[in-house]
Amino acid sequence: MTKNSLKTGPDELGYYGEGESAMGGMAVGETLMPALHELNNGFEDAIKDKDFLDEFAYYCKHYIGRPSPLYYAENLTKKLGGAKILFKQEHLNHTGSHKITNSLFQILLAKRMGKSHLICESGAGQHYSATAAVAAKFSMPLIGVMGDIDVARVNQNIIKAKHYGAKLKTVPGTLKEAITDAIKTWTTNPEYAYICGSVVSSSPFPKIVAFAQSIIGREIREQSMSQEGKIPDMIVGCVGGGSNFAGAIYEFLDEPNVKKIGVEAHETAALTNGTPGIMQGMKTYMLQTDDGAKSLGGMSLGAGITYFSVGPLHSYLKDQGAVQYSSATDKEMLEAYKIIAQTEGICSALEPMAAAAEIIFRQAKDKPEDYIICLSLCGRGEKDLDTIQEHIGKDFE
Amino acid sequence: MSERLKKIFDSSNPKTKLVSYFVGCYPDYKTCLELIKQAIDNGVSIIECGYPTSEASAEGPVIKTAHDKVLENGDTIKDIIKLVREIRDYSNEVGIVMMGYISNLYKYPITEFVKDVDNAGIDACLVVDAPHELKEENILRKELNKKGLSLIKLVAPTTDDNRLQDIIKISSGFLYQVNVAGVTGVKSANETDVESFVKRIQGLTKIPICSGFGIKSPEDALKIAKTGCQGVIVGSAFVKYIQENITDKDLPSNLGKYIKSFTKELN
Numbered sequence: 001m002t003k004n005s006l007k008t009g010p011d012e013l014g015y016y017g018e019g020e021s022a023m024g025g026m027a028v029g030e031t032l033m034p035a036l037h038e039l040n041n042g043f044e045d046a047i048k049d050k051d052f053l054d055e056f057a058y059y060c061k062h063y064i065g066r067p068s069p070l071y072y073a074e075n076l077t078k079k080l081g082g083a084k085i086l087f088k089q090e091h092l093n094h095t096g097s098h099k100i101t102n103s104l105f106q107i108l109l110a111k112r113m114g115k116s117h118l119i120c121e122s123g124a125g126q127h128y129s130a131t132a133a134v135a136a137k138f139s140m141p142l143i144g145v146m147g148d149i150d151v152a153r154v155n156q157n158i159i160k161a162k163h164y165g166a167k168l169k170t171v172p173g174t175l176k177e178a179i180t181d182a183i184k185t186w187t188t189n190p191e192y193a194y195i196c197g198s199v200v201s202s203s204p205f206p207k208i209v210a211f212a213q214s215i216i217g218r219e220i221r222e223q224s225m226s227q228e229g230k231i232p233d234m235i236v237g238c239v240g241g242g243s244n245f246a247g248a249i250y251e252f253l254d255e256p257n258v259k260k261i262g263v264e265a266h267e268t269a270a271l272t273n274g275t276p277g278i279m280q281g282m283k284t285y286m287l288q289t290d291d292g293a294k295s296l297g298g299m300s301l302g303a304g305i306t307y308f309s310v311g312p313l314h315s316y317l318k319d320q321g322a323v324q325y326s327s328a329t330d331k332e333m334l335e336a337y338k339i340i341a342q343t344e345g346i347c348s349a350l351e352p353m354a355a356a357a358e359i360i361f362r363q364a365k366d367k368p369e370d371y372i373i374c375l376s377l378c379g380r381g382e383k384d385l386d387t388i389q390e391h392i393g394k395d396f397e
Numbered sequence: 398m399s400e401r402l403k404k405i406f407d408s409s410n411p412k413t414k415l416v417s418y419f420v421g422c423y424p425d426y427k428t429c430l431e432l433i434k435q436a437i438d439n440g441v442s443i444i445e446c447g448y449p450t451s452e453a454s455a456e457g458p459v460i461k462t463a464h465d466k467v468l469e470n471g472d473t474i475k476d477i478i479k480l481v482r483e484i485r486d487y488s489n490e491v492g493i494v495m496m497g498y499i500s501n502l503y504k505y506p507i508t509e510f511v512k513d514v515d516n517a518g519i520d521a522c523l524v525v526d527a528p529h530e531l532k533e534e535n536i537l538r539k540e541l542n543k544k545g546l547s548l549i550k551l552v553a554p555t556t557d558d559n560r561l562q563d564i565i566k567i568s569s570g571f572l573y574q575v576n577v578a579g580v581t582g583v584k585s586a587n588e589t590d591v592e593s594f595v596k597r598i599q600g601l602t603k604i605p606i607c608s609g610f611g612i613k614s615p616e617d618a619l620k621i622a623k624t625g626c627q628g629v630i631v632g633s634a635f636v637k638y639i640q641e642n643i644t645d646k647d648l649p650s651n652l653g654k655y656i657k658s659f660t661k662e663l664n
Binding site for chain 1: 448449450451452453454455456457468473474475498499500501502503504505525526527528530531532533550551552553554555556557560564575578579580583584
């Protein structure tokens with residue numbers, strides 16, 4: 001890694017970039033600071049340990065089922081009549097999303113650091129059910145924190161997590177409130193390991209989660225080279241906190257010829273409509289009142305991307321002009337869901353349909369047929385079926 | 398370093414200072430001012446005046462409810478600074494600490510904030526989620542020091558001796574000793590733990606120690622005072638009293654009596 005690489009950050013205090021415009025950092029209470037430094041040291045030590053990395057690779061293969069396929073969406077490509085579209089099939093991982101790779105990594109790390117109890121937060125419940133599965137496998141008790149609005153709309157993930165033996169703490173609200181409460185729960189139990197679900201919160205979480213998820217981009221490179229003879233021209237992923245997209249693009253950050261587009265929910269598009277602020281442990285773009293007293297943002301149908309803020313790596317990449325960020329509406333997400341279900345026989349989660357909408361409605365059509373667009377299809381749709389049926393009906397009439 | 402805070406801790410009366418936390422403009426501007434005047438009249442040495450943030454990460458249910466109410470009322474940090482000015486006009490002796498989260502200060506922005514709170518007559522700031530690792534903490538501390546004001550630093554049971562020494566080096570005014578790992582107003586402080594923590598700090602520095610979190614009654618305050626700290630901090634217990642008696646038309650004077658039951662244990 002060179003000094004001019006976008007992969008050099010963050011620095012030891014968790015900052016991406018330099019000076020006052022740097023993003024990230026550590027904005028938490030004193031009680032957690034020792035735990036965060038301990039975690040950072042534990043992480044830096046673990047990633048130098050070949051046995052640890054081998055163990056992670058073993059379970060990635062045999063427990064999660066990695067690598068996830070890179071699939072040529074031929075019917076969709078033909079329907080749109082432009083670029084060649086590939087799906088990175090993260091929804092085929094065990095527990096149905098990219099989240100489990102991070103849960104596995106952090107739980108192995110927690111185990112290595114001698115931790116016995118786990119805390120996590122969740123929006124769509126994908127991180128909760130994934131963490132609960134790995135927690136069960138390694139016999140570690142887990143408390144998950146979720147907003148009541150999300151608990152009601154992604155019930156399948158809650159049921160699964162409970163079957164795995166995890167406990168659930170419900171707070172009024174959505175992912176935002178879950179993240180704030182998870183920090184409170186950790187402050188009350190600083191000896192526990194907090195398994196943060198996205199590239200958000202105080203340092204070192206953005207770094208750790210990006211490290212775990214960067215396997216997605218490495219697989220994309222290898223698979224695309226062997227299947228297509230070249231790497232993708234464009235990678236598109238949805239962004240709530242931004243972990244699947246960070247994982248998909250990290251490998252290609254120093255390759256400007258690979259165009260990268262992150263797509264947020266229209267109602268919570270922090271990178272398009274937000275300003276820099278400091279909340280929930282990090283400096284990053286967010287939707288907030290001018291005086292910084294209140295977080296803002298409406299509701300999206302995608303529970304996992306209903307988040308007023310975003311991981312600091314993405315804010316840094318936006319400021320650097322290295323990645324483009326846009327947003328998609330509920331209507332576009334539902335339309336994209338319908339098209340992908342009917343052309344490819346894939347029942348996707350609603351969140352990655354924000355990214356699919358960007359491809360379908362704005363990117364694919366005017367591109368030549370040898371232009372490769374890779375969609376990070378990061379979650380399966382079972383959790384959203386009630387919501388989808390409620391909005392567009394089962395017959396799509 | 399604030400001269401007023403120095404004078405407060407140099408004085409032997411009262412023996413242990415009562416530091417009390419109020420959420421600024423809670424339940425409203427006018428009532429809050431009356432409540433704080435009563436606190437001053439009933440022996441509180443230092444007022445911590447809180448400003449609310451929606452994602453406050455260290456507040457338990459009692460203070461969280463008060464924060465939400467102030468946000469809902471539409472009162473801002475500027476209103477709270479105005480309130481502080483009135484408190485200073487009422488008492489030139491009481492210590493005043495602005496307390497809250499970095500979010501509001503970053504957006505203010507910090508240099509303007511320090512100018513305004515200095516004009517309002519505060520002595521110090523305390524920012525819960527601004528450890529010395531954070532760039533904005535460094536900027537805030539520098540700006541406050543330029544004006545002769547203190548940045549109050551927190552130490553927690555999880556803070557080891559090396560880190561304690563780093564924090565002591567940059568502390569002024571007093572050290573805020575957090576008694577329990579947790580959010581405000583939930584766990585109770587254990588005086589044996591507090592005492593050994595106070596001793597641990599006193600082995601390293603002479604800076605005054607104010608001990609907070611988990612002090613819920615006059616009896617608790619007395620027990621904690623006996624550990625050798627210079628001040629005890631009460632927050633949630635007073636905010637809870639206000640919440641439970643919000644319809645009492647004599648709330649300020651009755652809160653005054655309640656506060657008196659604490660200060661008389663500390664003389």
